[in-house]
Amino acid sequence: GQSLEQPSEVTAVEGAIVQINCTYQTSGFYGLSWYQQHDGGAPTFLSYNALDGLEETGRFSSFLSRSDSYGYLLLQELQMKDSASYFCAPNAAGNKLTFGGGTRVLVKP
Amino acid sequence: EAEVAQSPRYKITEKSQAVAFWCDPISGHATLYWYRQILGQGPELLVQFQDESVVDDSQLPKDRFSAERLKGVDSTLKIQPAELGDSAMYLCASSPRTANNSPLHFGNGTRLTVT
Numbered sequence: 001g002q003s004l005e006q007p008s009e010v011t012a013v014e015g016a017i018v019q020i021n022c023t024y025q026t027s028g029f030y031g032l033s034w035y036q037q038h039d040g041g042a043p044t045f046l047s048y049n050a051l052d053g054l055e056e057t058g059r060f061s062s063f064l065s066r067s068d069s070y071g072y073l074l075l076q077e078l079q080m081k082d083s084a085s086y087f088c089a090p091n092a093a094g095n096k097l098t099f100g101g102g103t104r105v106l107v108k109p
Numbered sequence: 110e111a112e113v114a115q116s117p118r119y120k121i122t123e124k125s126q127a128v129a130f131w132c133d134p135i136s137g138h139a140t141l142y143w144y145r146q147i148l149g150q151g152p153e154l155l156v157q158f159q160d161e162s163v164v165d166d167s168q169l170p171k172d173r174f175s176a177e178r179l180k181g182v183d184s185t186l187k188i189q190p191a192e193l194g195d196s197a198m199y200l201c202a203s204s205p206r207t208a209n210n211s212p213l214h215f216g217n218g219t220r221l222t223v224t
């Protein structure tokens with residue numbers, strides 16, 4: 001079967017570091033994607049991990065452990081504009097993505 | 110930067126009526142997706158096309174929903190008859206290919222309200 005878990009909400013102050021964990025059970029798993037969605041906006045692609053380890057893109061990093069069916073998104077040096085929902089989305093064959101319920105990140109001054 | 114175009118942006122309809130949404134993917138993108146997103150939840154895949162062929166419609170309520178991509182370019186999603194529970198954002202996305210590291214590019218969606 002398929003299952004996906006991530007925290008529903010995280011609150012942090014500007015400049016802080018936030019880690020959003022994601023655990024999954026996905027048939028035919030290929031990799032883990034992360035998307036950001038601001039209120040009223042469209043989801044936008046952040047990162048993709050196919051192999052174990054850490055991928056860094058500016059202030060955002062993403063990690064994958066295939067053996068643990070676990071990944072996380074790390075947001076560093078938080079800014080107000082980072083207030084959004086963040087979705088982990090395991091990729092299955094044929095680039096089929098299943099989105100989690102999302103983690104709402106609220107950044108406070 | 111090229112975008113996925115969707116119309117209408119908003120749609121209000123009465124239950125039991127028919128409604129249709131249109132999507133024009135980024136030029137050259139072979140794969141097209143329709144997702145439904147209920148407020149406060151993640152997008153749920155309804156149907157995935159590769160060119161003009163459906164590759165996954167396992168979550169599409171086929172008794173009332175239909176989707177087509179006749180020439181492998183733009184696509185239409187139809188609901189008939191609409192029900193109150195269909196109120197949601199309908200998102201279209203495209204990607205260049207079905208390679209598993211190919212990011213999805215989303216349109217701004219159609220917000221449907223069924224009264």
